[in-house]
Amino acid sequence: MPADGPSEVWSEGGRTEIGIVGAGVMGAEIALIAAQSGFRVVIHDVDAAAVDRGLAHARAVGRRQEAKGRITADDLTAALARIIPASDDDDLAGCAIVIEAVTESMEVKRALFERLDAALPRKALIASNTSGLSITALAAATGRPERVLGLHFFNPPTVMRLVEVVRGERTSPETADAGIALARAMGKTPVVVAECPGFLVNRVLVRAMVAAYRHATARGSDPGAVDAAVVEAGPAPMGPFALGDLIGLDTLASIAGDLRSAYGERFWDGGALAPHVAAGRLGRKSGGGFLAAGSTPGAVDDPAREAARAYYSEAVDEARRCLAEGVAEPDDIDVALRLGAGWSEGPLAWEGHA
Numbered sequence: 032m033p034a035d036g037p038s039e040v041w042s043e044g045g046r047t048e049i050g051i052v053g054a055g056v057m058g059a060e061i062a063l064i065a066a067q068s069g070f071r072v073v074i075h076d077v078d079a080a081a082v083d084r085g086l087a088h089a090r091a092v093g094r095r096q097e098a099k100g101r102i103t104a105d106d107l108t109a110a111l112a113r114i115i116p117a118s119d120d121d122d123l124a125g126c127a128i129v130i131e132a133v134t135e136s137m138e139v140k141r142a143l144f145e146r147l148d149a150a151l152p153r154k155a156l157i158a159s160n161t162s163g164l165s166i167t168a169l170a171a172a173t174g175r176p177e178r179v180l181g182l183h184f185f186n187p188p189t190v191m192r193l194v195e196v197v198r199g200e201r202t203s204p205e206t207a208d209a210g211i212a213l214a215r216a217m218g219k220t221p222v223v224v225a226e227c228p229g230f231l232v233n234r235v236l237v238r239a240m241v242a243a244y245r246h247a248t249a250r251g252s253d254p255g256a257v258d259a260a261v262v263e264a265g266p267a268p269m270g271p272f273a274l275g276d277l278i279g280l281d282t283l284a285s286i287a288g289d290l291r292s293a294y295g296e297r298f299w300d301g302g303a304l305a306p307h308v309a310a311g312r313l314g315r316k317s318g319g320g321f322l323a324a325g326s327t328p329g330a331v332d333d334p335a336r337e338a339a340r341a342y343y344s345e346a347v348d349e350a351r352r353c354l355a356e357g358v359a360e361p362d363d364i365d366v367a368l369r370l371g372a373g374w375s376e377g378p379l380a381w382e383g384h385a
């Protein structure tokens with residue numbers, strides 16, 4: 032049971048129970064990390080077969096870690112034994128916190144938050160791993176909005192070190208502190224983000240990506256050449272077209288569309304995504320997207336360099352807007368882009384000497 036102060040919340044070590052609802056890609060790995068950090072984990076999914084698949088995924092990820100010498104076979108066995116499948120909401124009643132990682136739908140998540148609110152003790156926290164839905168709106172489905180927060184893990188959670196701790200309008204400072212402490216206890220680097228559409232990393236990164244798409248589309252530039260120019264010109268490890276293919280162009284189109292609705296035309300992609308999505312070229316998962324498998328990039332020319340300049344200048348502009356709006360502290364903005372997007376340097380630090 033969580034105590035009132037954050038310093039006490041996770042102090043019960045192995046006796047603290049964490050609930051995970053939604054045993055998909057994200058939930059299964061978050062469960063593994065929590066169990067490997069010594070917590071007891073109760074995992075639940077509407078689909079009982081999904082729990083089995085999630086546990087199999089967690090086991091497979093753990094075996095790969097073992098093969099790389101990162102954990103011992105005994106530690107993995109002990110961690111997996113700490114993950115207990117739940118058959119209904121009542122099995123979550125002993126949890127200090129439940130982290131929800133179900134399908135990205137406000138309707139589905141709100142219905143779940145209402146049920147969790149009824150099933151959990153008053154002091155328990157409820158966190159959402161949503162990539163962009165409003166924490167404030169989810170919290171409003173409960174009678175404990177001050178105990179609701181976002182804990183946004185990045186994919187794959189076992190590898191990515193960043194967790195955005197998202198404060199909704201009514202999230203209490205104690206709850207945010209407890210989120211920070213939990214992320215640290217799970218070996219992650221937390222960054223506190225005041226709720227805004229896209230939160231922090233996706234907001235800055237998608238702004239940069241669509242800027243490059245807009246420029247490249249207007250000039251008919253080769254995507255591979257733009258990617259090479261972006262990697263050459265600044266701290267991003269991968270260009271926006273390759274990254275789009277990795278994320279999935281349908282997923283990206285939906286995120287970019289939401290951000291455009293929220294912030295306006297600076298999030299317009301120049302019409303780059305729709306034709307690919309309509310043709311079923313969704314990126315790596317469909318065998319091709321912006322970049323055809325095995326294609327060689329064109330030479331980096333002036334239009335490609337111009338698209339790269341737009342990529343970085345718009346990333347910096349969005350980072351500055353986040354700063355001005357109080358979304359996050361300057362150092363946290365830079366840490367978030369380094370750990371959440373793999374940049375070798377954050378946009379604000381980079382801008383200082385670029």
Ligand SMILES: NC(=O)c1ccc[n+]([C@@H]2O[C@H](COP(=O)([O-])OP(=O)(O)OC[C@H]3O[C@@H](n4cnc5c(N)ncnc54)[C@H](O)[C@@H]3O)[C@@H](O)[C@H]2O)c1
Nearest residue numbers: 053054055056057076077078081132133134135161162186
């Ligand atoms: N996949 C990513 O790259 C990524 C990254 C960061 C955050 N997220 C967020 O994490 C969440 C989960 O994403 P995912 O990719 O793991 O999805 P997924 O589709 O792999 O898994 C979702 C799981 O939730 C279950 N579910 C649906 N409704 C439920 C309910 N009412 N109660 C219990 N279980 C329910 C489904 O059966 C499924 O097993 C989403 O909010 C997503 O936006 C995803």
